[in-house]
Amino acid sequence: MNTYPNETVRSIMERRSIRKFLPQQITDTERDCIIECGLYAPSAMNNQHWHFTVIQNAGLIGWMNDKIKEKMPPDAAERYKSRQDGREDYSMFYGTPTVILISGDGNSAYAVENMCVAAQSLGVASIIIGMAHLIFETPEATAYAKEFGIPDGFEPQYAVCFGYADMKSEPAERAPERVNYIS
Numbered sequence: 001m002n003t004y005p006n007e008t009v010r011s012i013m014e015r016r017s018i019r020k021f022l023p024q025q026i027t028d029t030e031r032d033c034i035i036e037c038g039l040y041a042p043s044a045m046n047n048q049h050w051h052f053t054v055i056q057n058a059g060l061i062g063w064m065n066d067k068i069k070e071k072m073p074p075d076a077a078e079r080y081k082s083r084q085d086g087r088e089d090y091s092m093f094y095g096t097p098t099v100i101l102i103s104g105d106g107n108s109a110y111a112v113e114n115m116c117v118a119a120q121s122l123g124v125a126s127i128i129i130g131m132a133h134l135i136f137e138t139p140e141a142t143a144y145a146k147e148f149g150i151p152d153g154f155e156p157q158y159a160v161c162f163g164y165a166d167m168k169s170e171p172a173e174r175a176p177e178r179v180n181y182i183s
Contacts, residue, residue, distance in 0.1 A: 011121040016172060018125035019083055021096040021163035025056060030122050031098065034162060037118035038102070041110040050104040050111050051154045061099055064135060064159075065092045071134035092129060096161035101132060103145075103154035112158050125165035132159030 004010040084090040
């Protein structure tokens with residue numbers, strides 16, 4: 001068992017991508033805290049060029065799932081399917097009750113990381129879905145962005161699933177050889 005100097009470090013070290021969620025919705029308090037932590041992420045010149053679209057509607061999440069799967073390259077589809085026992089009805093969102101779509105200008109990764117670490121500290125599981133942008137790479141992209149309330153000048157970049165884990169995660173191995181020191 002690892003000993004960490006504080007709870008922040010523990011949340012960072014223990015956070016894992018969860019690929020199976022309980023259907024129970026996260027609380028409004030948890031959701032709002034996760035969003036606020038995203039809003040407090042660092043940004044170049046403090047431009048905060050991001051927008052969050054919170055989706056807690058199962059029908060809309062299902063629609064998003066279908067649209068992404070239509071646009072996905074076959075090799076990526078096979079990877080997602082294999083992570084879910086080879087089921088044809090696999091979900092890009094792993095059955096999560098909450099998806100937050102993060103739109104921005106390319107610097108929104110800071111917000112994503114803050115949100116995932118905050119969720120971990122609250123006992124809420126998460127996984128980042130990079131394929132979500134595929135919905136907005138269609139002829140209908142402008143109409144979809146308008147329906148999602150995404151402001152002009154913002155592009156959807158990530159979706160993050162939040163919910164309670166319905167699986168146990170394993171400790172992740174890291175490669176210490178990927179670090180070098182210059183004195």
